[in-house]
Amino acid sequence: xxxxxxxxxxxxxxxxxxxxxxxxxxxxxxxxxxxxxxxxxxxxxxxxxxxxxxxxxxxxxxxxxxxxxxxxxxxxxxxxxxxxxxxxxxxxxxxxxxxxxxxxxxxxxxxxxxxxxxxxxxxxxxxxxxxxxxxxxxxxxxxxxxx
Amino acid sequence: xxxxxxxxxxxxxxxxxxxxxxxxxxxxxxxxxxxxxxxxxxxxxxxxxxxxxxxxxxxxxxxxxxxxxxxxxxxxxxxxxxxxxxxxxxxxxxxxxxxxxxxxxxxxxxxxxxxxxxxxxxxxxxxxxxxxxx
Numbered sequence: 001x002x003x004x005x006x007x008x009x010x011x012x013x014x015x016x017x018x019x020x021x022x023x024x025x026x027x028x029x030x031x032x033x034x035x036x037x038x039x040x041x042x043x044x045x046x047x048x049x050x051x052x053x054x055x056x057x058x059x060x061x062x063x064x065x066x067x068x069x070x071x072x073x074x075x076x077x078x079x080x081x082x083x084x085x086x087x088x089x090x091x092x093x094x095x096x097x098x099x100x101x102x103x104x105x106x107x108x109x110x111x112x113x114x115x116x117x118x119x120x121x122x123x124x125x126x127x128x129x130x131x132x133x134x135x136x137x138x139x140x141x142x143x144x145x146x147x
Numbered sequence: 148x149x150x151x152x153x154x155x156x157x158x159x160x161x162x163x164x165x166x167x168x169x170x171x172x173x174x175x176x177x178x179x180x181x182x183x184x185x186x187x188x189x190x191x192x193x194x195x196x197x198x199x200x201x202x203x204x205x206x207x208x209x210x211x212x213x214x215x216x217x218x219x220x221x222x223x224x225x226x227x228x229x230x231x232x233x234x235x236x237x238x239x240x241x242x243x244x245x246x247x248x249x250x251x252x253x254x255x256x257x258x259x260x261x262x263x264x265x266x267x268x269x270x271x272x273x274x275x276x277x278x279x280x281x
Contacts, residue, residue: 019250072158073165081158088156091201092249095228105231109155109203 001146006030006129008100009056009144012093017135020071028132033143037130039118040064040140042082044090044110051103054146055122056094060086064138083112093142148264151176151191153184153210154199154226159249163197163226166253170260181205181213188214193221195263197256198243200227200234208237215242222263226251 010027017025043059065085069077072085087110098105113120120143122128128145150172154160160177167174175191178184182204188196196214200207211223222244227234230248238246245259 016250019252069158072162074158074161084156084158088158091156092228095201096230096248098229098231098234101231104233105229107201107229109201 001126001129001144005146006131006144008097009093009142010131012096013131013133013142015096016089016092020068020135022071023136026134028134030129030131033128033130033145037143038141039120041114042086043113043118043120044086045113045120045122046090046094046110047108048094048106048146049108050106052097052101052105052146054126054144056090056142056144056146057120057122058086058090058093058140058142059120060089060140061138064135064140067136067138079114083114086110087112090142148172148195148267149175149191149193150195150197150260151178151184151187151193152197153178153181153202153207154197155179155202156199159199159226163251163256166251166256167260169253170257171264172260181207181210184210185213185217188221189217192218194267195222195224195260197224197226200225200229200238208234208241211238211241211243224256224259224263226256 040059041062043057045057047055065082066077068085069081090110094107122145126147128143130141130143132141152160152163176187178187180202198207224245225238225243226247228249235246247255
């Protein structure tokens with residue numbers, strides 16, 4: 001994966017959080033995903049197929065999802081809304097990348113994983129890159145592994 | 148004018164519903180996948196549909212074709228995170244009346260809805276005029 005490809009997904013994160021005028025997202029430097037990668041409470045995975053193959057996932061804390069749900073005007077957060085919310089964030093970040101690649105770009109519906117010590121391995125033989133980011137002081141990360 | 152909201156995200160359906168509150172449309176149904184959407188479409192025969200693409204069971208592209216087979220003059224607005232040109236062109240070629248890329252701002256959707264309503268009203272005025280002249 002090229003550096004400019006990673007930027008496409010980073011731009012997707014910035015674009016998604018633009019709708020919340022009161023707080024900007026802060027992206028930190030990307031790095032190769034290491035074995036001691038930190039998963040937060042909820043993660044959502046999207047498979048990518050077509051001209052680009054691989055996947056992307058995002059992992060965030062319950063507190064961040066609760067703030068996002070409230071910012072969307074959805075009222076009291078619960079597990080179902082948190083799953084919905086993280087799935088939609090992952091869907092936006094991956095889907096928005098489509099116009100930057102030529103050819104067909106397909107994404108799967110999100111798969112949400114929760115619980116203590118969960119782990120995700122993308123089914124690609126190339127290295128995955130992790131991009132830490134913060135929104136309203138909540139730490140989060142997204143990972144991209146495409147070939 | 149009757150409208151149906153189709154998206155697999157409860158949050159997105161509620162946000163769209165909130166955006167539509169300031170327009171002159173009546174929300175008659177919601178659906179969370181393409182199969183459910185077709186059933187609800189046949190039941191309510193909405194004039195306008197907001198339709199997501201990436202959904203379980205049946206995606207929005209297939210649902211778009213089926214809805215237009217049932218009611219060719221229905222106005223279907225695709226609302227999807229998928230921004231690839233191939234997908235946009237495919238949806239428009241199949242007969243979608245518009246394509247909005249998520250995250251969608253309220254004014255983007257209301258502008259689109261208002262244009263559809265204006266066009267419909269214009270067609271009605273034109274038909275009335277023709278009827279009076281004949």
